[in-house]
Amino acid sequence: MTWVGKPLKRIEDEALLRGRGRFIDDMDPVPGAYHAAVVRSLYASALITGIDTSAALASPGVLGVVTGRDVADMTKPFPAAIDTPVAYMAAAVDEVRYAGEPVAVVVARDRYLAEDAAEKVVVDYERRTPLLTPLDALESGSVASDRSFVYGDPVERLSEADLVVRHSFTFPRWTGAPMECFGVVADWSPGEEALTVWTNFQGPFTLHTVAAAALGLTRSKLRLITPEDSGGSFGVKAGVYAYVVLMGAVSRKLGVPVRWIEDRLEHLAASGASTERVTEITAGFTSSGELISLHYDNVEDVGAYVRAPEPATLYRMHGSLNGGYKVRDISARNRVVLTNRCPTGLNRGFGGPQLYFALEGTMAIAAARLGIDPAVVARRNLVEADEFPYTTPSGAIYDSGDYPACLDDVLTVSGYADRRHMQADARKEGRWVGIGIACVVEPSVSNMGYISLAATPDERAASLPKSGNTEGATIAMSPTGGVVVQISTTPQGQGHRTVASQVVADRLGLEPGDIEVVSVLDTHVNAWSIASGNYSSRFAGIGSAAIAKAATELADAIKTLAADELECSVEDVELRGGKAVVKGAPDAAVSLRRIAGRAHWNAESLPAGVSPGLRFTSFVSAPNLAAAADDDTIASSAAHGFVADVAVVEVDRDTGSVTILDYTSTHDAGTLLNPRLVEGQISGGFVHGAGVALLERLVYDEDGNLITSSFMDYLCMTATEVPPLRSSHIETPSPFTALGAKGLGEGNTMSTPVAIANAVRDALGIEKVELPLTPPRVWELLEAMP
Amino acid sequence: MKPPVVDYARANSVAEAVDLLGRYGDESKVLAGGQSLIPMLNMRFAFPTMLIDINHIKETSSVEVHEDVVVIGATVRQSGAQLSREVQSHVPLLAQALPHVGHFVTRNRGTIGGSVVHADARGEVPLVLATLGGQVVVVSASGRRTIEAADLFVTHFTTSIADDELLVETRWPAPGRSWGYAFREFSLRHGDYALGMVACSVHREGGVVQEASVALGAVADRPVVLKEVAASLVGKPLNEPAAVAAGKVVTESVNPSSDLHASDRYRRHLAGLLTKRALLAAWADSGGDLS
Amino acid sequence: MDVSVTVNGYVYEEAVAPRLLLSDFLRHTLGLTGTHVGCEHGVCGACTVIVDGTSVRSCLMLAVQVDGSNVRTVEDLADGADLHPLQSAFHDNHALQCGFCTPGILMAAVDFLEESDSPTREEITEMLSGHLCRCTGYASIVESIHLVSRREGTKE
Numbered sequence A: 001m002t003w004v005g006k007p008l009k010r011i012e013d014e015a016l017l018r019g020r021g022r023f024i025d026d027m028d029p030v031p032g033a034y035h036a037a038v039v040r041s042l043y044a045s046a047l048i049t050g051i052d053t054s055a056a057l058a059s060p061g062v063l064g065v066v067t068g069r070d071v072a073d074m075t076k077p078f079p080a081a082i083d084t085p086v087a088y089m090a091a092a093v094d095e096v097r098y099a100g101e102p103v104a105v106v107v108a109r110d111r112y113l114a115e116d117a118a119e120k121v122v123v124d125y126e127r128r129t130p131l132l133t134p135l136d137a138l139e140s141g142s143v144a145s146d147r148s149f150v151y152g153d154p155v156e157r158l159s160e161a162d163l164v165v166r167h168s169f170t171f172p173r174w175t176g177a178p179m180e181c182f183g184v185v186a187d188w189s190p191g192e193e194a195l196t197v198w199t200n201f202q203g204p205f206t207l208h209t210v211a212a213a214a215l216g217l218t219r220s221k222l223r224l225i226t227p228e229d230s231g232g233s234f235g236v237k238a239g240v241y242a243y244v245v246l247m248g249a250v251s252r253k254l255g256v257p258v259r260w261i262e263d264r265l266e267h268l269a270a271s272g273a274s275t276e277r278v279t280e281i282t283a284g285f286t287s288s289g290e291l292i293s294l295h296y297d298n299v300e301d302v303g304a305y306v307r308a309p310e311p312a313t314l315y316r317m318h319g320s321l322n323g324g325y326k327v328r329d330i331s332a333r334n335r336v337v338l339t340n341r342c343p344t345g346l347n348r349g350f351g352g353p354q355l356y357f358a359l360e361g362t363m364a365i366a367a368a369r370l371g372i373d374p375a376v377v378a379r380r381n382l383v384e385a386d387e388f389p390y391t392t393p394s395g396a397i398y399d400s401g402d403y404p405a406c407l408d409d410v411l412t413v414s415g416y417a418d419r420r421h422m423q424a425d426a427r428k429e430g431r432w433v434g435i436g437i438a439c440v441v442e443p444s445v446s447n448m449g450y451i452s453l454a455a456t457p458d459e460r461a462a463s464l465p466k467s468g469n470t471e472g473a474t475i476a477m478s479p480t481g482g483v484v485v486q487i488s489t490t491p492q493g494q495g496h497r498t499v500a501s502q503v504v505a506d507r508l509g510l511e512p513g514d515i516e517v518v519s520v521l522d523t524h525v526n527a528w529s530i531a532s533g534n535y536s537s538r539f540a541g542i543g544s545a546a547i548a549k550a551a552t553e554l555a556d557a558i559k560t561l562a563a564d565e566l567e568c569s570v571e572d573v574e575l576r577g578g579k580a581v582v583k584g585a586p587d588a589a590v591s592l593r594r595i596a597g598r599a600h601w602n603a604e605s606l607p608a609g610v611s612p613g614l615r616f617t618s619f620v621s622a623p624n625l626a627a628a629a630d631d632d633t634i635a636s637s638a639a640h641g642f643v644a645d646v647a648v649v650e651v652d653r654d655t656g657s658v659t660i661l662d663y664t665s666t667h668d669a670g671t672l673l674n675p676r677l678v679e680g681q682i683s684g685g686f687v688h689g690a691g692v693a694l695l696e697r698l699v700y701d702e703d704g705n706l707i708t709s710s711f712m713d714y715l716c717m718t719a720t721e722v723p724p725l726r727s728s729h730i731e732t733p734s735p736f737t738a739l740g741a742k743g744l745g746e747g748n749t750m751s752t753p754v755a756i757a758n759a760v761r762d763a764l765g766i767e768k769v770e771l772p773l774t775p776p777r778v779w780e781l782l783e784a785m786p
Numbered sequence B: 001m002k003p004p005v006v007d008y009a010r011a012n013s014v015a016e017a018v019d020l021l022g023r024y025g026d027e028s029k030v031l032a033g034g035q036s037l038i039p040m041l042n043m044r045f046a047f048p049t050m051l052i053d054i055n056h057i058k059e060t061s062s063v064e065v066h067e068d069v070v071v072i073g074a075t076v077r078q079s080g081a082q083l084s085r086e087v088q089s090h091v092p093l094l095a096q097a098l099p100h101v102g103h104f105v106t107r108n109r110g111t112i113g114g115s116v117v118h119a120d121a122r123g124e125v126p127l128v129l130a131t132l133g134g135q136v137v138v139v140s141a142s143g144r145r146t147i148e149a150a151d152l153f154v155t156h157f158t159t160s161i162a163d164d165e166l167l168v169e170t171r172w173p174a175p176g177r178s179w180g181y182a183f184r185e186f187s188l189r190h191g192d193y194a195l196g197m198v199a200c201s202v203h204r205e206g207g208v209v210q211e212a213s214v215a216l217g218a219v220a221d222r223p224v225v226l227k228e229v230a231a232s233l234v235g236k237p238l239n240e241p242a243a244v245a246a247g248k249v250v251t252e253s254v255n256p257s258s259d260l261h262a263s264d265r266y267r268r269h270l271a272g273l274l275t276k277r278a279l280l281a282a283w284a285d286s287g288g289d290l291s
Numbered sequence C: 001m002d003v004s005v006t007v008n009g010y011v012y013e014e015a016v017a018p019r020l021l022l023s024d025f026l027r028h029t030l031g032l033t034g035t036h037v038g039c040e041h042g043v044c045g046a047c048t049v050i051v052d053g054t055s056v057r058s059c060l061m062l063a064v065q066v067d068g069s070n071v072r073t074v075e076d077l078a079d080g081a082d083l084h085p086l087q088s089a090f091h092d093n094h095a096l097q098c099g100f101c102t103p104g105i106l107m108a109a110v111d112f113l114e115e116s117d118s119p120t121r122e123e124i125t126e127m128l129s130g131h132l133c134r135c136t137g138y139a140s141i142v143e144s145i146h147l148v149s150r151r152e153g154t155k156e
């Protein structure tokens, strides 16, 4: 490989640096589109007893007002993986279930006028008492799903345990808060009964099916087009599909194209959030620290509705209930509850932060109780290098790795032993320094079938088995030898176009700069499938594989043509320097331009096996993902990276501030496609993880109103709060992905919150910590200490 | 998040602004730096019918040093004051506080006068004005008057400046040698509203405190000047025990409320802690011996 | 109201409503979509542009306020094919991912480096704390600005 693996600079940068990016609000795909403003519920729970739109309709520049009732007349409830007790519609009809829920849409000449009119829509509410926490919801019986899973015999093993840790962990609601909010331009074609929508949606394209179903459209009548650029997502923009339906219905009702650009207040209140999860762990350990029995009792708040793909947050990690450990006897009870808060959805780490906050927290607590160094406890339990591929109790197939080597590496790089000495010295001086460890398995390339675990095996039997994870790509060579690649991975800053150019350049013997990569996904044009899009870190594992396959097909066609031209066998042809060359005879060569010219200009002359056009579309799917089995096991992801972290913190006893003195993270993400981009992903994922550890949380008042409703109160990490990060790598290529690569952008969002929490546990000698660890909350912990 | 319908007038002189204020009164809002006002418009928390833009008034855009007072015109930018040599050498307390006001870019636009008039109880600039016992000068059709800082801040976002009055200058006492100053605040992120904030000045003579001023922000609906605490320092060296004692009094006497980010208990604790730290720093700044 | 303003060296004469935000004016009236909008309440910094030589939040100004002014946006930074040194440094150090925050940070940094001769890393970090970036984790941005600040002859 000449290019893959190189720290190439990005081809995306040139346009973005010049302000020439093309984000949704930079585009005017349908001239004359009207602007929408959404009227939103003021209450977390209320009946709608009346809506008066007359004043709004009379407001200047207003074209129309579409109410939830109107929307309901044109749409159906969104389907979800489990039967939901309450139907989820694109707008509320008779009842609002969270503050910020769409109630009506005002459409006007511009957004200013639309907002003026939106204020004049009078909605009468009859307020009810909202449910605001997972445990309140549980108590009130607001349970949407209740499933139990047993692998091995955890009860029996627990009775053999020397130490039982029972602890309740709560992972808070937070959000990725991408810098660009949602955007939708919807254009309904009357007569054709078809909808075209431009939107910064990010997949998974299963949600295209969900949106089409809600609109009552067959798939080909819903055309989604994503812009070239998207201003971050971190999962959140999967949720834009609900507005695809809402604005689609509005466009249909009013007969005009409609443009809706979400503002920040709307985004924080109503776009989505991570789940809040309460996990009661029961874990059994031997006296030497071996984890022998593990039970999770999960109560997962998905908000006001089960919004697809929820309850996926609870199942995305299902294959990895054991984390990186050898424990074989595991059980879990998963209850999904509904509250009166914004529906949840994808958020960086997706289920991982919640799972590991409980599991790795338990490991730290056990180590402290046993008086054994947590690194020793982790080491004792990690799956060994010679056990791969390793099938976990709940069915994941861990493809490759050397977890002990990763842990050893992070201990070495962080200077762990010295740190422990420094910690002891600091304690003597009265300083509260703590060290936390986290070891996490980071899955990537989801099996879309994992969500079917939310249904029982009998319920599953009634429908089509699901294991979708397919990705597609298209490559074409123009008559002059230019190469254009179309990807279906809807990047939001990850640099997919750059990596695609590297992958293709290697296969065609060109330079990355010779390759044009288009990231626009048009469902009428691109090669896509239900799993397409950008989530669960699927680009490295499978997006790149689809591109590699398409490029290989093109390369094979070129070689066949070249062999014909050079009168040699296909096997003797290699592509390099823009030419097809006979191996060992560098003078025998023909330019790609000439070959492309022939393919396009003289199709009649093409040798057998080469079809005209030089355009190839390829799909790939992971070899190791099957539908959920009757014993409730599932290979929930194709590839599994590993992350081992050491966090060193100091707690200021005066202010409660937690300062990260040092943070080291070792990753094994298989083959690194572009180390430069890898560092960017790790750094960003780390800061997200540190954010929820130290600052970020969505907070609601007792009426269910979001009080962290703007960027003044929702505290994103800024440059001054970001702790230092050192990263290090081990590469054990995945046997299940074409290039050996695994996802890596989510790992630190899974590991960092709990590594920091464990460090604070260690510093203070306590077990109970809640995120985020803001100074006032840590100070309260200190005050409560004996 | 778009501002509601509003009219706009640009005043090119104090006279023009006063005239506009006289005409529109409480229907209008003076638009200075806009770093607080425009967000309120964008969020539709405020609905003035007229914005009177004073950014182009030249008369109010300078910093002048008089005998014992520094006069900062109403439209001097926060960044301008921060970089001003006059402010740095004569009102060091303000110079210390300004880096905590918002961020580099917002300080480029935000004005000293605007911060004072906005009267946010968590504002650094009002706190410094209160600590130093400064004044503001306001002008209306009926003339010019001076308001003492002590009489200026009424409650959250409210001053004693009338609807038809325009703040034209802020006046900052500039005492001589042997004064020390310190500003301390604690916020969750740099540039955020503080959870606790203390400003103090100390006049040292003969190894003891001759005079002092201590004020707290973010603990009440306006800056709180703690005269008794200041008085208790006089006549003694400001050593660790003295500072600790003052901090303790502060913790016991302030009455902040809980909010999203911190409990009242925490804020009270923080007020005491920051008082202690600020006093020691001010004493050191005055040339005092810390041992 | 009529506004006459020079933006990136071109004079524009436009009639606008008094309440039109400068950010919307630049983006939608003039089509200069390089300036981004991430919050419209002055926190994120994505909308930062330079007005009369000083960096400001364009979401916190009205278009009518720049009547008679000179405005510079990210579209004006590069000199034809040549990127501004800050742009090059961002490219070289992978200081952008989605690029949504980037224009605002660049404009603030341009102003900042004109003001401070040789800022320390801490000063750069503090300046940058007025800008949110959710992708990069900031370190590469600090690094880029720091590198440019230490190179000679890069000031304009």
Ligand code: FES
Pocket (backbone or CB within 6 Å): C036, C037, C038, C039, C040, C041, C042, C043, C044, C045, C046, C047, C048, C057, C058, C059, C060
């Ligand atoms: S859009 Fe102006 S600061 Fe965020």
Ligand code: FES
Pocket (backbone or CB within 6 Å): A179, A231, A232, A493, C095, C096, C097, C098, C099, C100, C101, C102, C132, C133, C134, C135, C136
């Ligand atoms: S690069 Fe995406 S927000 Fe900064």
